[in-house]
Amino acid sequence: MRDLKKTALFNSHEKYGGKIINFSGWALPVQYEGLTAEHKAVRNFAGLFDVSHMGEVEVKGNGAFDFVQNLVTNDISILKDNQVIYSFMCYPHGGIVDDLLVYKFTNNHFFLVINASNVEKDFKWMEKNLGNYDAEIFNVSDYVSEIAIQGPNAQRILQKLTDFDLNEIEFFHCRRDVKVAGEDCMVSRTGYTGEDGFEIYLSHKHVENLWDRLIEVGEEYGLKPAGLGARDTLRFEAALPLYGNELSENITPLEAGFGFFVKLDKANFIGKEALLKQKQEGLQRKIVGLEMIDKGIPRHGYEVMSNGKVIGFVTTGYSLPAVKKNIGLAMVDIEYSELDTPIEIKVRKRILKAKVISKKFYSKKYKK
Numbered sequence: 447m448r449d450l451k452k453t454a455l456f457n458s459h460e461k462y463g464g465k466i467i468n469f470s471g472w473a474l475p476v477q478y479e480g481l482t483a484e485h486k487a488v489r490n491f492a493g494l495f496d497v498s499h500m501g502e503v504e505v506k507g508n509g510a511f512d513f514v515q516n517l518v519t520n521d522i523s524i525l526k527d528n529q530v531i532y533s534f535m536c537y538p539h540g541g542i543v544d545d546l547l548v549y550k551f552t553n554n555h556f557f558l559v560i561n562a563s564n565v566e567k568d569f570k571w572m573e574k575n576l577g578n579y580d581a582e583i584f585n586v587s588d589y590v591s592e593i594a595i596q597g598p599n600a601q602r603i604l605q606k607l608t609d610f611d612l613n614e615i616e617f618f619h620c621r622r623d624v625k626v627a628g629e630d631c632m633v634s635r636t637g638y639t640g641e642d643g644f645e646i647y648l649s650h651k652h653v654e655n656l657w658d659r660l661i662e663v664g665e666e667y668g669l670k671p672a673g674l675g676a677r678d679t680l681r682f683e684a685a686l687p688l689y690g691n692e693l694s695e696n697i698t699p700l701e702a703g704f705g706f707f708v709k710l711d712k713a714n715f716i717g718k719e720a721l722l723k724q725k726q727e728g729l730q731r732k733i734v735g736l737e738m739i740d741k742g743i744p745r746h747g748y749e750v751m752s753n754g755k756v757i758g759f760v761t762t763g764y765s766l767p768a769v770k771k772n773i774g775l776a777m778v779d780i781e782y783s784e785l786d787t788p789i790e791i792k793v794r795k796r797i798l799k800a801k802v803i804s805k806k807f808y809s810k811k812y813k814k
Contacts, residue, residue, distance in 0.1 A: 453498035454591050454650035458657050462671050470563035472499045475673040484676035488639055491668025492597035494660055495677055497645070498653070501565035501587040503572065505556040509580030514556050516716065517575060518548060519699060521709040525550040530618045530636055533707055534699045535571065536717030540724060541695035542702075544568050545687065547636060549620055561689045575716065591653035595660060596643030596680075598811070599667040604633075604644055606663045607656075612644070617812050627652075627659045638677065640684025640810040682762050682775070685735070685805040691746060691761045692733055692775060700724055701777070703733050703805070733761060734783050735805040736774045740798035742791065744774035749792040750782075757782050760791065766807070773807060 450473040459466060464475030474496065477484060487493050505514055515522050520533035529550055535543035544564045549557035560568045569585045576583060595604055601612050607627045615621055620634035632647040648656065661669060678688065687693050692702050699708050700721060709715075710722050738744060744763030749756050763774030774791075782789060787802040 451499070453496055454653045455496045455498060455593075455657055458654055459496065459671075462661070464671070464673060467674070469499070469674055472562060474499060475671075477673040477675045478671045481673075481675040481679065484670055484672035485679050487668060487670040488597045488641055488672060488676060488680055490598065491670075492595060492599040492603055492643075492664055493639075493670055493672035493676065494657070494664070495594040495596065495672050496592075496657070497594050498591040498650075499562040500592055501560040501562060501568065501585070502590045502647075503558040503560065503569060504584045504586055505558065505581055506554060506584070507579075507581035508554060510556055511553045513576065513579040513581045514548060514558075515712070516579075516714060517572065518546070519708040519715055519717065519721070520548070521712045522548055522550060522556075523712070527552055528620050528622070530620055530634060532618075532636075534693075534704070535568070536699070536715075536721065537695060538717055538720060540698040540700075540717050540720035542689070542693045542697060542699060543571050543695070544689060545693055549634070551622070564689060589650070590647055591650050593646045593648075593653065593657060593660070594638070594643060595646070595664075595669075596637055596639045596641045597669075598641065599664070599669065600641070600643040601813075603660065603664040603667050603669055604646075607659055608633075615644070627656050629656060631656075635813070637812065638686060639680040640686070640808050640812075641680075642811060642813045678762075679764055679766060682764060683766055683769070683808045684810055685775070685807060688762065697777065698724060701729060701732055729780050731758065731777055731779050732783050733775055733777050733805070735803040735807065736760075736763075736776050736789065736791070736800050737803045738772035738774075738791065738798060738800045740800070741772075742793045742796070742798045743772050744776070744791045744793070744800065750776045750778055751790040751792055751797065752782055752788075757789070769807060773803070775805065778802070 459475045467476045518533040547559040622632045624633045629652040634645045637643045744760045748760040750758040758778035
């Protein structure tokens with residue numbers, strides 16, 4: 447662990463009993479009390495996550511809007527100041543560089559939140575495509591800490607530490623001028639669990655105090671610190687994608703089932719031509735939900751089969767606490783994507799029966 451990068455909350459993770467693992471070069475807690483307990487806490491009460499390993503890039507200048515609009519698949523022209531949108535960056539062939547959140551502060555100032563494992567790659571991609579746009583980009587990842595509080599009790603807990611009325615922050619919006627526990631913070635309301643909740647961005651030197659205060663205040667509301675394990679089962683249960691699983695340079699947003707975030711009617715963006723062609727010609731494969739019939743858990747990378755033929759691969763699979771079933775997401779050839787289609791999962795040397803189901807494993811509870 448000595449050579450791994452550490453967030454400003456590393457000592458807090460050890461203090462609260464976090465089991466530290468190597469996650470994309472970061473020393474982060476996979477769990478504290480246990481994955482199932484943390485998963486259930488977020489669904490029923492609240493969970494607290496350290497997501498300071500995520501990357502942040504600021505884009506500033508008169509050409510900031512035009513640069514970002516060309517960089518991402520979604521249409522940022524619909525954004526008002528302090529609004530957030532989910533999008534993809536794509537390669538010219540349509541594969542995904544990364545998925546990201548685009549925060550619009552003004553037309554001349556944007557804040558991009560990218561995946562921890564992709565920070566260096568993403569920033570180089572942005573630099574490569576900056577061209578003649580009148581804009582500057584700044585990788586500020588090393589200067590920003592981020593805490594996420596998620597769950598039905600998230601708002602009442604956070605409200606205890608701020609005089610700002612959190613009802614004023616709508617879903618996929620942010621405010622940059624919020625005092626939380628006396629510290630200057632940016633607070634947004636997006637989430638990666640299927641529950642209502644907030645992200646708090648602040649300086650490294652104040653984050654440990656805020657973490658402690660949230661746990662202290664949240665104790666009576668069932669708040670638990672939560673690790674990467676619960677973060678993954680929660681996002682999976684809510685059918686939210688993870689880069690490296692449902693998203694990659696070899697998977698397009700359309701194949702992943704996120705065509706809604708690809709606006710093919712906007713003037714231009716990197717990858718538009720390839721994605722337009724793919725939509726016109728029709729998908730050859732897509733990501734579906736699956737449920738095991740035989741006993742077994744479908745793990746990432748396992749082959750999906752039909753009558754001895756390989757027809758795809760599992761992107762994510764779990765035995766989930768809430769639904770008490772072994773379910774997964776898988777990329778399969780399009781002719782096997784209809785609901786209730788019988789399929790098979792190769793688990794080591796065994797061929798186990800499964801079927802295609804809806805990806806709606808869980809009804810999201812975001813505040814609209």
